[in-house]
Each structure stands twice: as C-alpha cells, then as structure tokens.
Amino acid sequence: MGMIFEVSKQGKRGVTLPGKDVPVSSEVPKGYLRSKEAGLPSVSEPEAVRHFTSLSNKNFNVDSNFYPLGSCTMKYNPKITEKVANFERFSSLHPLAPQLIKGGRLAQGSLEVLYETEKALCEITGMDEFTTQPMAGAHGELTGIMMIAAYHSHKKNKKKYVIIPDSGHGTNPASAAIAGYEVKSIRSNDEGIMDMDEFKKHLSQEVAAVMLTCPNTLGVFNPHIKEISDLAHEHDALMYYDGANLNAILGKARPGDLGFDVVHLNLHKTFATPHGGGGPGSGPVGVKKDLIPFLPVSRVEKRQDGTFSLNYDEPLSVGYVSPFYGNFSVILKAYVYIYLLGKEGLIDASESAVLNANYLKSELKDSYDIPFDKNCLHEFVISALKQSKKGVRALDISKALIDEGIHPPTIYFPLIVKEAMMVEPTETESKATLDWFIGIMKSIARLAEKDPEHFKSLPQKAPVRRPDEVKAAKEMDVAYL
Amino acid sequence: MTYIPLSEKDRKDMLEAIGIKSGKMDDLFKCIPSELRAKSFNIEPGRSELETEKYFRDLSKKNITDLVCFLGGGFYDHYIPAAVDAIVSRPEFYTAYTPYQPEASQGTLQAIYEYQSCICRLTGMDASNASLYDGGTALYEAAMMALRVTGRNKIIMDGGVSPIYRKMLYSYTKNLSIEFVETPPAHGQSDRDEIAKYLDDKTAAIILQNPNFFGAIDDHTDIAEKCHAAGALVIESVYPISLGVLKTPREMNVDIATGEGQSLGIPLSFGGPYLGFMAVKKELIRKMPGRIVGATEDLDGRRSYVLTLQTREQHIRREKATSNICSNEALCALRALVYMCLVGREGFKEIASLCMDKAEYAKQKLEGIKGVEVKRSAPTFNEFIIRLPKDPNVVIGKMIERGITPGFPLGRYYDDLKDYMLIAVTEKRTKREIDVFAAVLEEVLWG
Incomplete structure (x- = not known):
C-alpha cells in the first residue's frame, strides 16, 4: 500500500491550532532558522486515520492471532491495565514535579505506585531491593552489570570476565561487553544446561559475574543452580539472573532463594504489559542487601507519616541510568496486573x-x-x-x-x-x-x-x-x- | 481476576496427556529440586476488575495535575491530538512484537519506515534508526558510536547539554576508559574558546545541544567545521518541535543528531516511556546502533519492508554487537509518526512560532516585575532563564500553592545558578495564563 507521503497534498491539515493570542512576535535572526521547511506530510485527520488503520491490519498481534514466539512471552494484555494507565492524573504528571520544593505532594500517587511495585517485585523474586529505572530488559542487564562493576571496584576486586552459557540471550554478552567486561562463553551439555566441568575450568578470581537464565532458553531448569552459585560466591563472583523467563516459576522458585545477587525482570513478559510492536518495555533490577548502595538514583522512599519522597543522595550509587524513574506507565500496568491476579492468579x-x-x-x-x-x-x-x-x-x-x-x-x-x-x-x-x-x-x-x-x-x-x-x-x- | 481460558476438564485431560496421573498442577514443577522451591510468596489475594479500577482511580487522585505548567527542562506539556491516542490504542499495533517475520508485520515495519523518513525530513539527516529508549540513552549511544567510528577516546561535552543526560552518560561509561572534558555551563551560546582549548587529535566527538538546556539557540556550523578539521564527529541533541523553524543539524553539518521525542505526541507520564531518536549522515548508517527498517521487494516485486542490517545486532553478534539494545520504543515512535503527520508541514511551523511568540510575551511580562532579570544573552526558542531576587525554591513552593508550576530551579544542578529559574512556554499556554503567572510571581515576590 502507498506511503503517507503519497497521500499528502499541499494545504491539507490533520489538526487546527488556536490562533496567536499574544501581541508580540519573537525576532530570531535568520541565521538561526532553517532554510526550507521540513517536508512533513500534509494530510487530513480522516486520511491519516484510514492510512494507519490499514497499516495496523497488516500486523499479526496477540488480540487476533496465536503468537507462540519463544522467549518473548506473547500473552494476552488485560484491557483494564490500559485503561488505568490512561487515567489523566497518571499520564499528564511532569517528571520534574517531585524535584521541586512542595512538588512532592503533586506526585504522591505515582511515587506510591513505584514504591509498591518495587515491594511486590522483591517478594516475587526473593530480592531485598528493586529499582524500576531501567527502560527495557537489555537496559536492566546493563544496569545490573554496572552495579556489579561498582561493587567490585568498591571492594577493590580485580575482575575481568563475565561467564555466560552459550544458550544465553544475545543481550547478555552484549551488555557485559559494553560495560567493560570480557565474555567467557560456556557450552551446554546434552541435557541442555551449562556444562559443569567447563564452568569450573573457567571460574577464577577474575570472574566478576555469572549470568544465567533460569529456566534457560530451552525451557530447562538447571538443578545444579545452587552449586553454581556457591562456587561463584567462593570466587567472589556475583550471580546475575536474566529474568526473561521468570513467568515459568512464579510462586515455585525465586532467584533470591537460588543464590542470585542481581536480577532483572521484563515487565512486558511476566507481567503482561503490551509489547507495542517492539517496545516500550521495562526492565526493573533487584538486588541482595550487599548491592543496595550501588542502586541507581533516585530511590523512592516512604516517610514515617506514610508519604513518599525521592532520595538522590547515595554516594556509592552507579548514578542515573534513566532520566527519571523508568518507563512509568509500563511499570503502572505491571503493578495493576499483580494487583488483579494476586498470589493465586500469579501461580496459576x-x-x-x-x-x-x-x-x-x-x-x-x-x-x-x-x-x-x-x-x-x-x-x-x-x-x-x-x-x-x-x-x-x-x-x-x-x-x-x-x-x-x-x-x-x-x-x-x-x-x-x-x-x-x-x-x-x-x-x-x-x-x-x-x-x-x-x-x-x-x-x-x-x-x-x-x-x-x-x-x-x-x-x-x-x-x-x-x-x-x-x-x-x-x-x-x-x-x- | 484470571485471564486463563483452561477449564478444569481441560487441565485434567492435558495433565493426563503428558503423563501426570496425579492431576496436580504442581507436579509440573518436579524438575525443580524441593530444596530450591520458593521460601515465601507473600502476595495479597487477587481482586476483581471493579475493585482494581476503583483502587487505582483513588490512587491517581493522590497526584495533582491541574496546575498550569511552565515546567520544561527537556520535557514539555504540548497538545496531543486525539487521533494519536486512537491509533496507538489499536491492539493490532500495541499487542504485536518486534517485526522479525516481515510477512506478519508489514504494518509495524511500514510505520517505522515512515517514522524514520519523518525524522530525516525534520532533522535534515540521511538516515534514522527505529528509535532508542529516550533522549539520554540516544546521546550515550551516539557517543559510543563516535568512539567506534574514530577509534579515539576523548569526548568534549558542551556546557549547554542537559545535566540529566550528562549524568546518564557518565554513569554508563564509568567502567570504560573514556576521557570526558566539559566546557563550563554557558547560559548563552556554546563557548567557542573553551571548545578550541580541548579539541585535539584524540577527540572522538563533541556533544552539543540546541536549543541548549538554558533555552539558548545557537548555530553550531563553525564548531562543526573546526571539529571536522580535527577529525572529530559532531553530535547534537535537538528538540524536535523547535525544528519547525530552527536551523537543522544537517544545515550545521552535524554527523549524528539525537533527541528526546516526548514532545511529539507522547504524554509526560511521569518520565516514561519516551522516545530517543537518532539520525545520521549517509556514511555512518552502517555504524548506527538499534533496529533499522529498510524497503525492498518481495517475490512478486511488491514494495515491502524488513528489519535490515541485523548482523550488527546482539542476537547475532553477541558480545561483538554495536549495542546491547534489543527493542526500540516502537509504540512511542508510532505516536511520534502519527503526531508528525497530523500536525504536518504547516502545523509544525505554526506550533514552533506559537511557542516562540508566547515565550517572548512571557519574557516581556516578567521583565516588568521589580527585581526579575530575564537573561537575553542569546536568542531562545520556548524556554529561557530568569534571575530572581529571592530564593527560587521558596518562590516555586509558593506558586505551586497558588496553582502554577512556574519552572525549574537551576540550583538543583548548578551551584552557581542558585538564583535562576528555567521557564518553558508551549503552545498550550494562553495569554491569560501568562498574565496570571506574572501577577502571581509579582505577588509572591513583593505582595
């Protein structure tokens, strides 16, 4: 079908703007202005709507099609979560509001959403603290590895490698590499899990972390996981849990109980937020106690009087990983999902x-x-x-x-x-x-x-x-x- | 609530089919050794949809969003046409995934191609990717790209770049051996002398922003020329709405243009999801991170679209990939596309002009207040800084109580700018609102 540029005809418009109501004009010298106008389309609203609706009809999607795309968890997205995310008081809040004096009271509802989501994710995964800031799973991986690096550098550990099984998602080695580590790839054995002998051979004091997906991308739960994490910890290597497959084990096993130190989740998988044709996602990261000081800022905190505030003052923090508090409306949808399903629903x-x-x-x-x-x-x-x-x-x-x-x-x-x-x-x-x-x-x-x-x-x-x-x-x- | 369409009988039959005679769902998890089972799972019981909606409606009421907003800082309160919401609310778009199978995803693929085309037309650049998480991560990816392309490791950060983005960049690169040098924050235009001091044959790139964080407009053509002579790339973060009228990155000979696309029809939504865009010159296409959609032909010679250059990406290249990014912000990119089409060629100029004129009006009104100084060291677009005779934090607090979020206190990020406030004016602000703003500010200061 034709492109929107082919529908375009000079003089048409898809939105009418209010007229100018101020008596002055800004005088910007010509040298700062573009020499010719941006060639954006000129289309009427009905034409635009018909064009994009026709495009939408060329997509397979969960509401219309069975979508068994492995590793992507294309489950149904409850409609009520969309409705809640569109509540005007959630969708129109400026992110800088709580950074103003007396601005905190403008954002109490949204801060509570973040706080309660973090708390729920801690219980679901067995971790001690969470940050909702990372904006996608791969972004969570990067954040997690950055925290691991900050932890080791604080302890003055000399670390060089991250161990990843060859069945791991491509993002794992890519995240480890851009955070400054070399990757040691461990082959899988006949049972589809990381080969223990190979793992032991590569494990050393120079290993910063072991990144695992559990169950892995073959859908197999590694029964030796505790042994792996004990061995890693003996070498002062941290255990990283790629939570892409957490949806398999809700209420059955928790990465925190399995010895993992850092966990990222994909809210758009386990917690049913829509995939949006390839995003936005959300990739919160949870940690065990020892890594809490390294979490990104800001942190959402609950005051004694039950109100919520933001804390930017964490000297060991890895710093800012997102401009504000993460993909808020995605986080909100995941929290609505947890609230709706509850314990039995998540297990089911x-x-x-x-x-x-x-x-x-x-x-x-x-x-x-x-x-x-x-x-x-x-x-x-x-x-x-x-x-x-x-x-x-x-x-x-x-x-x-x-x-x-x-x-x-x-x-x-x-x-x-x-x-x-x-x-x-x-x-x-x-x-x-x-x-x-x-x-x-x-x-x-x-x-x-x-x-x-x-x-x-x-x-x-x-x-x-x-x-x-x-x-x-x-x-x-x-x-x- | 449950969203599982299996009846009791279905479950029984299926368990039997896979050889679980007990009929117990929990037996599906026998592969998890008993000592590794969850030690706790203390989540509250589920609720009905009705209870859930009420709970969250009440929670949303703890936010206060009916203040008149002059807050910007890179994130703006622009009008979003209803048709934008209508299109992105189509499940055909929002319940699909990354278009790995082109035959099942021509809708998303063509939309991304059109988005890439609009971003190119707006910025003047040759090629855009399918989007990144936000303006800050886009700037980080641009910096990493410049390091790869030049094989150098020093980056000059202009003092006018958003402090939020600067903090993000430093977090991401802390563990890498990259030398960052910063020119002092210039309230006006980029400090050419300072830049010249740092520019050398180790410099991979300079990072600029236009309009800069303080609202000042610049023409970076001369800086680009000097950087290119030194073999460095020029990265510029831009505010897309301003490009309705302002000189484009391409006209200034910028190599990599990035920016935050929130102003293109994406709600403020307390910080996300937003949209990072990135557009480059032709010769850099193959070095660009992120998804890219290309046009091609199918078996029958029909024009069709695919994800292209995937061999740069993590799912194939693993640790050698150009970036670890897996997704883009497809639905936000779709919002931006629909917005750019509806507002269109004429509307874009109009919105940009409305923003500038209203900001100029606000400047003149505020200048009339005793003790208030409007900085006019450079032309501005829709944002500008003023110096207040009293602590901006106190002033802002009092104005919030009177129903106005007047702006952002620069002391939050700059110790030497404690008296300053950053004010943004969009097309949504009316003359009346600006008049009230000025009157309330005067009253708060001197009333």
Whole structure:
C-alpha cells in the first residue's frame, strides 16, 4: 500500500491550532532558522486515520492471532491495565514535579505506585531491593552489570570476565561487553544446561559475574543452580539472573532463594504489559542487601507519616541510568496486573503456561525432533532437522504457519540447536487453540514429507511474500526523501 | 481476576496427556529440586476488575495535575491530538512484537519506515534508526558510536547539554576508559574558546545541544567545521518541535543528531516511556546502533519492508554487537509518526512560532516585575532563564500553592545558578495564563 507521503497534498491539515493570542512576535535572526521547511506530510485527520488503520491490519498481534514466539512471552494484555494507565492524573504528571520544593505532594500517587511495585517485585523474586529505572530488559542487564562493576571496584576486586552459557540471550554478552567486561562463553551439555566441568575450568578470581537464565532458553531448569552459585560466591563472583523467563516459576522458585545477587525482570513478559510492536518495555533490577548502595538514583522512599519522597543522595550509587524513574506507565500496568491476579492468579499463570508448553511438546514430538526431551517449563525448542533433510527448513515452516494465521515460533534461536523453533504458548491460550496448532504443525510435517517443493512458494496469503533481505541490506533504502 | 481460558476438564485431560496421573498442577514443577522451591510468596489475594479500577482511580487522585505548567527542562506539556491516542490504542499495533517475520508485520515495519523518513525530513539527516529508549540513552549511544567510528577516546561535552543526560552518560561509561572534558555551563551560546582549548587529535566527538538546556539557540556550523578539521564527529541533541523553524543539524553539518521525542505526541507520564531518536549522515548508517527498517521487494516485486542490517545486532553478534539494545520504543515512535503527520508541514511551523511568540510575551511580562532579570544573552526558542531576587525554591513552593508550576530551579544542578529559574512556554499556554503567572510571581515576590 502507498506511503503517507503519497497521500499528502499541499494545504491539507490533520489538526487546527488556536490562533496567536499574544501581541508580540519573537525576532530570531535568520541565521538561526532553517532554510526550507521540513517536508512533513500534509494530510487530513480522516486520511491519516484510514492510512494507519490499514497499516495496523497488516500486523499479526496477540488480540487476533496465536503468537507462540519463544522467549518473548506473547500473552494476552488485560484491557483494564490500559485503561488505568490512561487515567489523566497518571499520564499528564511532569517528571520534574517531585524535584521541586512542595512538588512532592503533586506526585504522591505515582511515587506510591513505584514504591509498591518495587515491594511486590522483591517478594516475587526473593530480592531485598528493586529499582524500576531501567527502560527495557537489555537496559536492566546493563544496569545490573554496572552495579556489579561498582561493587567490585568498591571492594577493590580485580575482575575481568563475565561467564555466560552459550544458550544465553544475545543481550547478555552484549551488555557485559559494553560495560567493560570480557565474555567467557560456556557450552551446554546434552541435557541442555551449562556444562559443569567447563564452568569450573573457567571460574577464577577474575570472574566478576555469572549470568544465567533460569529456566534457560530451552525451557530447562538447571538443578545444579545452587552449586553454581556457591562456587561463584567462593570466587567472589556475583550471580546475575536474566529474568526473561521468570513467568515459568512464579510462586515455585525465586532467584533470591537460588543464590542470585542481581536480577532483572521484563515487565512486558511476566507481567503482561503490551509489547507495542517492539517496545516500550521495562526492565526493573533487584538486588541482595550487599548491592543496595550501588542502586541507581533516585530511590523512592516512604516517610514515617506514610508519604513518599525521592532520595538522590547515595554516594556509592552507579548514578542515573534513566532520566527519571523508568518507563512509568509500563511499570503502572505491571503493578495493576499483580494487583488483579494476586498470589493465586500469579501461580496459576505459571502453572498454566507450563502445562500448555508441556502439552504442546508431548503432542508434537512424533512429528518433530526434540533435542532436549526432558520436562520443560514454559517453553521448549523443537528442531526442523528432519524436515530440513527434505529441503523444508524452519524458515519455510514459519511461512506455512503465517498462511494459517499463526505467528511463527522464534526460529534459529537458541543458536546451539540446528533448525531451532522455540515455542512458548503462554497461559492465555485455550486447549482448543493448542489443539488447532498441533493439527496444523502435524499436517505441515506430513506435507514436508510428501511435497517439500510446495513450501518454496509460501506464504500465499500474506500481504507480501518473502521480501528480499539481501537487497534491503545492500541498497539501504531507509527513508523516503 | 484470571485471564486463563483452561477449564478444569481441560487441565485434567492435558495433565493426563503428558503423563501426570496425579492431576496436580504442581507436579509440573518436579524438575525443580524441593530444596530450591520458593521460601515465601507473600502476595495479597487477587481482586476483581471493579475493585482494581476503583483502587487505582483513588490512587491517581493522590497526584495533582491541574496546575498550569511552565515546567520544561527537556520535557514539555504540548497538545496531543486525539487521533494519536486512537491509533496507538489499536491492539493490532500495541499487542504485536518486534517485526522479525516481515510477512506478519508489514504494518509495524511500514510505520517505522515512515517514522524514520519523518525524522530525516525534520532533522535534515540521511538516515534514522527505529528509535532508542529516550533522549539520554540516544546521546550515550551516539557517543559510543563516535568512539567506534574514530577509534579515539576523548569526548568534549558542551556546557549547554542537559545535566540529566550528562549524568546518564557518565554513569554508563564509568567502567570504560573514556576521557570526558566539559566546557563550563554557558547560559548563552556554546563557548567557542573553551571548545578550541580541548579539541585535539584524540577527540572522538563533541556533544552539543540546541536549543541548549538554558533555552539558548545557537548555530553550531563553525564548531562543526573546526571539529571536522580535527577529525572529530559532531553530535547534537535537538528538540524536535523547535525544528519547525530552527536551523537543522544537517544545515550545521552535524554527523549524528539525537533527541528526546516526548514532545511529539507522547504524554509526560511521569518520565516514561519516551522516545530517543537518532539520525545520521549517509556514511555512518552502517555504524548506527538499534533496529533499522529498510524497503525492498518481495517475490512478486511488491514494495515491502524488513528489519535490515541485523548482523550488527546482539542476537547475532553477541558480545561483538554495536549495542546491547534489543527493542526500540516502537509504540512511542508510532505516536511520534502519527503526531508528525497530523500536525504536518504547516502545523509544525505554526506550533514552533506559537511557542516562540508566547515565550517572548512571557519574557516581556516578567521583565516588568521589580527585581526579575530575564537573561537575553542569546536568542531562545520556548524556554529561557530568569534571575530572581529571592530564593527560587521558596518562590516555586509558593506558586505551586497558588496553582502554577512556574519552572525549574537551576540550583538543583548548578551551584552557581542558585538564583535562576528555567521557564518553558508551549503552545498550550494562553495569554491569560501568562498574565496570571506574572501577577502571581509579582505577588509572591513583593505582595
């Protein structure tokens, strides 16, 4: 479909502004002004709304489609959380308000939201304090590693490395590297967990932290986790928990009890805040007692009289990681979700997510290779290795699923599984949907046996078919100018 | 509340299908050794939607947001057209994820491409990424990019750059061996002599801001020329609304333009989510961090959009990636796009002019008050600083009690500017509100 620039016609407008009501004009010398106007579109509101509505109809989304995109936790986003986040008194508050004298009283509601969210996250994870400031999971990782660096430098520890298993999210090594550490990647064993012998071989006094996802990206809970954290602590290395998969273990296990010192969460995963087409997310970080002094400023504090204030005076703090208090409206939505579901609801969410994943896995194992066929938690990885021998790769299966109105699983991740398809159904899918998906996956497997050539022409029903990515990267047409 | 569509019978049948005969959901977690199970999970019981809505409605009433706002500091109270909210409230946009599968995500992909195009048109730059978290992290990513591109490790920070962003940059880079030098905070324009003192063949980049934190407008063309001669890149953080009229980063020969996109249709929302934008010259496209959407053709020759240059990114390059960033702020970028389209070519000029004229009117009104000094050392856009004859903190406190948030006390970040207050005026402020502001300030000072 056409671009908004093609709808644009000079003289049209999408919003009318009030006329000038002041009797003066600002005189800025010409040298400071742009020489020609910004070529933004000129469109009427009805045309703009129709254009963007048509665009929206070209998206798969959780409200319309089954979206088992592994590691991304595409669960249903309750509507009431959107409604609350749009309450005018939450959405229009200026972030600098509480930094003014007598401004604190303007922001008591929002400060309470932050304080209570931090408290709830502490209990859910078994950590001692939380900051809501990081603006996404990867940003939480960076914040966590910065705190680990500040901790070691305060203790005058000489540290150089961060240990990460090869099944870890790509953000883990990237975050460790930009915070100034070298990465030691540890291979996974046949059971899909970090190889203990390899781990011990690389562990030394120079290791700053061990970054783990638990359950990991294969959906496997590492039963040796306590041993790993004890060993790490003996070397004065801190344990970092990538909370991308916390949604698997709510009320069942807590990173704080497992020996982790630093935890980041992805509120847009476990706590059902919308993914927004790729953000905004929110990546709060929790720590154990020893790391509290290093948390970013500001800290939200509760006074004796029950009111809330901000504290910027923490000499050991890593400093500012976000301009204010994090992605407030995302944090608010997560807190509403926790408030709605409560203890039983959160536990049920994890249990049902794990049930759905195990059910899918057991029904798919006759048709697809399952590289690590143990009990999984909330997600699992199947491989299209069998099908690829006939010429039907994970990518081709994805395109077949798109024709059925199903968003494909995450493909080619984790990198340690060939032809990987990572499936995460989440708890908000019905058995009927799962059975429908199973039926389609089985028929795809049969078709791959009989007519592999057919897949090359897929998808047939999508608005576009296999866009040429090589051409895109070569020509770099990234703006319409 | 629950959002789980499994009946009791479904659960029983599914447990049986996977070989759990006990019918107990908890048996799904046998892979977690018993000594590692949660020691506590003391969360309150769930509530109905009705109770929840009431609780949060009451909580929101503990915020007070009906004051007349002259607070800025990089975050502004601009009008948001209703259609912006309507579009981003479509679940087809907000319940989707990163467009990894182009056939299932042409809506988001084309929207990001259009966003990138609008950011380029506004800044004059050649290429924009799909957005970053906020203006501060965008500036940090720009600095890191300059270090990579030049292979040098010194950065000159202009004194007019937001103190909030400066603090963020220093936090992020504390553990790295980067040399930061800062020119003194100039209430007016960038201090050319100070910059020249620091500029050398180790300098990777200079970081500038326009208008700067104190509201002053500058033309950085001459600084850019000197930096380029020294082999350094020029990074400039800009306020997008001002670009309706102000000279663009491209016209000043800036290499990397960044900024906070909050003013483009994104609610203040107590600090986030916001939108960091970044746009660069053509030769730097491949060094830019973050998601980028490119146009291409599909099997049938149709124009289509994909995430491109993914080989720079963390999910492929891991520790060698250009950045650790995984997401962008797609929904905020969509807000900005819809805003830029609705306000449009004409409207952008008008809003920028309204902001400038109203700010000029406010300056003149405040200048009429005994003891108040309006700094006029440089032209300004919609924000300016005044010197007060009494402690700004006390003045602000009293004005808040009278229903006005008058501005930001600069003493909060600058010891030598304790008498100063930063005032922002947007198109939303009326002449009447400005008149009342001046009258209340006079009364608070001398009444």
